[in-house]
Amino acid sequence: MRTSFKALVVPARLTHPVHIGPVELDLAAWQRVAAGEIGFIAGRDWHVYLNNGGSRSLPNVRAEVLIREAGVDLDETIHGTALFLGDGRPGETVDAPRHLIRLAEQLFDMPLAA
Numbered sequence: 001m002r003t004s005f006k007a008l009v010v011p012a013r014l015t016h017p018v019h020i021g022p023v024e025l026d027l028a029a030w031q032r033v034a035a036g037e038i039g040f041i042a043g044r045d046w047h048v049y050l051n052n053g054g055s056r057s058l059p060n061v062r063a064e065v066l067i068r069e070a071g072v073d074l075d076e077t078i079h080g081t082a083l084f085l086g087d088g089r090p091g092e093t094v095d096a097p098r099h100l101i102r103l104a105e106q107l108f109d110m111p112l113a114a
Contacts, residue, residue, distance in 0.1 A: 012060040048082050050063065050078055050079070
C-alpha cells in the first residue's frame with residue numbers, strides 16, 4: 001500500500017511559495033501540517049486537508065481562491081496550510097491531479113513542477 005504522495009501545497013503565508021511536495025498519509029504528519037485538528041473538503045476528483053482550528057492560524061486566501069475556482073462553494077474562510085491530493089478508485093488517494101496543478105499555476109502566475 002502506497003503511503004507517500006505528491007501533494008499540491010498551498011501555504012497560508014503569502015511569502016511562502018505554492019509548491020508540489022511529498023506527504024505521508026499518517027495522522028502525525030497531518031497534525032504537524034494542520035497544527036491541530038484536520039479539516040477536509042472534497043472536489044470532483046480531489047480533496048484538500050487543512051487546518052480545522054479556525055482563527056488560531058492565518059487565513060489562506062490562495063487556497064480559498066483555488067477551491068472556489070475548482071468548483072466548490074465555501075461558506076467559511078480557509079485557514080492554515082492546505083494540502084491538495086487526488087482521488088483514485090473509491091477510497092484511494094493519489095497524487096494531486098494535473099488539472100488542479102495547472103489551475104494553481106494560472107491563478108498564482110507561477111510554474112509548478114509536478
